[in-house]
Amino acid sequence: MSNEKFSYKTVSYPLLDKIDSPEQLRELPESSLKDVADEVRNYLINSVSSSGGHFASGLGSVELTVALHYLYDTPHDRIVWDVGHQAYPHKILTGRKKRLETIRKAGGLAPFPKRDESEYDTFGVGHSSTSISAALGMAIASKLEKTKRHCVAIIGDGAMTAGLAFEALNHAGDLEADMLVILNDNDMSISPNVGALSNRFAQILSGKIYTSLREGSKKVLKQMPSAWEAVRRTEEHVKGLVVPGTLFEEFGFNYIGPIDGHDIPALLATLKNLKKLKGPQFLHVITKKGKGYSLAEQDPVKYHGVSSFDPDEGIKSTEKKANPTYSQVFGEWLCDMASTDTKLVALTPAMREGSGLVKFEQLYPNRYFDVAIAEQHCVNVAAGMACDGLKPVVAIYSTFLQRAFDQLVHDVVNQSLPVLFAVDRAGVVGADGPTHNGSYDVSFIRCLPNIVIMAPSDENECRQMLYTGFRLDKPAVVRYPRGVGPGVEIEKEMTLIPVGESRTIFEGESIAILSFGSVLDIAKDVALELNATLVDMRFIKPLDEKKLIKIGNSHDLIFTIEESVVEGGAGSAINEFLLSESTKARIFNYGLPDKLLSHGSREDMLAEAGLDRDNFHSFVQSKLELVKERLKR
Numbered sequence: 001m002s003n004e005k006f007s008y009k010t011v012s013y014p015l016l017d018k019i020d021s022p023e024q025l026r027e028l029p030e031s032s033l034k035d036v037a038d039e040v041r042n043y044l045i046n047s048v049s050s051s052g053g054h055f056a057s058g059l060g061s062v063e064l065t066v067a068l069h070y071l072y073d074t075p076h077d078r079i080v081w082d083v084g085h086q087a088y089p090h091k092i093l094t095g096r097k098k099r100l101e102t103i104r105k106a107g108g109l110a111p112f113p114k115r116d117e118s119e120y121d122t123f124g125v126g127h128s129s130t131s132i133s134a135a136l137g138m139a140i141a142s143k144l145e146k147t148k149r150h151c152v153a154i155i156g157d158g159a160m161t162a163g164l165a166f167e168a169l170n171h172a173g174d175l176e177a178d179m180l181v182i183l184n185d186n187d188m189s190i191s192p193n194v195g196a197l198s199n200r201f202a203q204i205l206s207g208k209i210y211t212s213l214r215e216g217s218k219k220v221l222k223q224m225p226s227a228w229e230a231v232r233r234t235e236e237h238v239k240g241l242v243v244p245g246t247l248f249e250e251f252g253f254n255y256i257g258p259i260d261g262h263d264i265p266a267l268l269a270t271l272k273n274l275k276k277l278k279g280p281q282f283l284h285v286i287t288k289k290g291k292g293y294s295l296a297e298q299d300p301v302k303y304h305g306v307s308s309f310d311p312d313e314g315i316k317s318t319e320k321k322a323n324p325t326y327s328q329v330f331g332e333w334l335c336d337m338a339s340t341d342t343k344l345v346a347l348t349p350a351m352r353e354g355s356g357l358v359k360f361e362q363l364y365p366n367r368y369f370d371v372a373i374a375e376q377h378c379v380n381v382a383a384g385m386a387c388d389g390l391k392p393v394v395a396i397y398s399t400f401l402q403r404a405f406d407q408l409v410h411d412v413v414n415q416s417l418p419v420l421f422a423v424d425r426a427g428v429v430g431a432d433g434p435t436h437n438g439s440y441d442v443s444f445i446r447c448l449p450n451i452v453i454m455a456p457s458d459e460n461e462c463r464q465m466l467y468t469g470f471r472l473d474k475p476a477v478v479r480y481p482r483g484v485g486p487g488v489e490i491e492k493e494m495t496l497i498p499v500g501e502s503r504t505i506f507e508g509e510s511i512a513i514l515s516f517g518s519v520l521d522i523a524k525d526v527a528l529e530l531n532a533t534l535v536d537m538r539f540i541k542p543l544d545e546k547k548l549i550k551i552g553n554s555h556d557l558i559f560t561i562e563e564s565v566v567e568g569g570a571g572s573a574i575n576e577f578l579l580s581e582s583t584k585a586r587i588f589n590y591g592l593p594d595k596l597l598s599h600g601s602r603e604d605m606l607a608e609a610g611l612d613r614d615n616f617h618s619f620v621q622s623k624l625e626l627v628k629e630r631l632k633r
Helices: 030-051 056-060 062-071 085-102 131-145 163-175 196-206 208-221 225-242 246-250 264-275 294-298 326-340 358-363 375-387 398-413 441-446 459-471 517-530 545-554 570-581 602-609 613-632
Strands: 078-081 151-156 179-185 254-260 280-286 344-348 368-370 391-397 420-424 452-454 476-479 503-506 511-516 533-536 539-541 557-565 586-592
Touching: 030 056, 030 062, 030 085, 030 264, 056 062, 056 085, 062 085, 062 151, 062 264, 078 085, 078 131, 085 151, 131 151, 131 163, 131 179, 163 179, 246 254, 254 264, 264 280, 326 344, 326 358, 326 391, 326 420, 326 459, 344 375, 358 368, 375 391, 375 398, 391 398, 398 420, 398 441, 420 459, 441 452, 441 476, 441 539, 441 557, 441 570, 452 459, 459 476, 503 517, 511 517, 511 545, 511 570, 511 613, 517 533, 517 557, 517 613, 533 545, 539 570, 545 570, 557 570, 557 613, 570 586, 586 613
Parallel strands: 078 151, 151 179, 179 280, 254 280, 344 368, 344 391, 391 420, 420 476, 452 476, 511 533, 511 557, 557 586
Antiparallel strands: 452 539, 503 533
C-alpha cells in the first residue's frame, strides 16, 4: 500500500478528456456517471483554485449537473440556472472546460451563464431568483411554437426566499405549465430526511402508477366537491408527514422529494419519471455546498468565492491590506454609531460579509436583520421601522437596490422617511461583470425629490457622510465603490458635513474640473497639469449651487467626472442647473460609457471604461482642441 500523499495536481481525467459536449456524455453508460462526476469535481477544484472564482456552490451541484445533461436533450431542452454560482460544472460539460481557468478574467469566460457565450446557456443570469420565471416563459413559448422541449429551472434555497420566485410559482401553477423546478437545497433543516426512505418515496411519488391514480381520482372526485375537498386535505396531511411539500402543492406543483442530490442513481430514476409527467413538477434535492472538498464543506462561506490557492493546502490566511476597504469603513462606522444611538438598526438582503456587517451582528444581534434575498422587503421593512421611531441603515449593493426601486420611491421617499442607504459596489465592480456593475444608481435615484445623495472621495469622507446621512430627518444615500480607498487617515470623531457643501481642492484659471466620489485622484493629476480649478463636489443632490454659479461665470470650460453612467448622472445634474442659470461656461461630462462593460479585474474594467488618468487627460485635451478650433472659425 502506497504512503504517497494524495494531490489534486496529479489527478487524471480519462472520461472527462473525451467529453466536449453533453452529446458525448450521453454516449456513456449510466454506470460510468459517478466516475464522470468525480472527475468534474476534481477538475473544478484544480481549475478554480488556480484561477479564483465561485467555488463551493459548484462543488455541490456536480452530480445534479451530470444527471441533467445526461437525461435531457440539451441544448434543445432548456436548462435555466439561477444566479450561476452553481453553474461551473455546467460550463465544464458544455465545451468550455479548457477555458475554465480564464473565468472572470478580462477576455475569459463569463462568471455566470451568458447567452452569447454558449448555446447551452439558455438564459443570462447574475442576480438571483429569475430562473423559474425564465423557464416558465420558455415553457409557454414551447407550447405556442409546438417545439416539444423540456424546460427545467434549478434554483438554490437562498434564491427561494425572493418574492419573484413565488410570483413565478404562482403563475406556473395557474397555467399548469409543463416544466420542472429543481430546488437545490444545501442549508435547510429538513436535511435529516434525506436517505433511502426519502429517495424511494420520491421515486414512488414521481412514478406512473401513483400519478395515474392521483390524476384519475381528481377527475372523478372533482365532480363531488365535498368528497374532493376531504380527499385533498387527507392527501396533504399524509404527504406532510413524509415530505415538506404542502406549500408547493398549494401553488399547483406536484412536489417530489427531498432526495439526495449526490446520489446519481436516485437522481436518474426520479428525473426519468418526471420527464414523462405533464404539468408543473417540483423536485427537491439536498446537496452539500463544497461537496468533495473537505475544507469547503467545513467553511462554505469562506470558500464561496475564492482567489487562487493551493488545492492541497487550502486557503491560507494572509495579512490584511494596510488600507481598509470602503465596506470595512462602513462596518466600523456602523458599530461606532450604534454604540451611541440605541435606535440604530441595520438591514441587509443576504450580504452580511460583503457589506461589512459581521462585527455589527456579533455586537448587536438584536439590532441586525438579514432579510435574505428579498431586496424589496428589505427597503419596505426599513420604512416600517422608520415610521415607528427606529433609525434604519440599509446596507445594499448598488445593483441590488435596482430591484427595490419601487419601494425606495413609494415607501421611503414619498413618505420622507429617515432611512440611510449605504450603497456598496457603486461603480465598476470587476470580475462579476455587467450584472453587478453599479453603474446606474445615480441616474435612477437623482430624479427623486427630497433625497440626499453623497459620494465620498476617500475613507474619511465616507465615514463623515454616513454620519451626516444618518442624522438627517429624510432619506439619504451614500454611494461608495468596491475595494480600498486612497488611504487617508480616518478621523474617529464624527462630524456633520453641511448638506450640499462641496470642497475646493485647487484654485485655477479658465478650466474647472468637478469631481464626484472615487475619481478624485484621477482628476487631481489632470487639474495640476492644466492649472485647473478642482472641486470635490461631495453631494450629487443637492448640488452646491452657489459654488456652481461662481464657477460657471468665472471659467470658460467645465469638466465633470464620475464613476457612474453619464446619461442621467451627476454631470447631467450640473448641465441642467448651469443651463438654467445661463452661465458662460461650456460643459463636458465624463464617466462610464453607454455600453455594457464586460468582466475582469476592477482595474481592467476601469481601463475599459476609460476611467483612468490617461484616458481622462486625453478626453480633456480633445475638448480643448475642439473649442480652440471652433473659436478660430
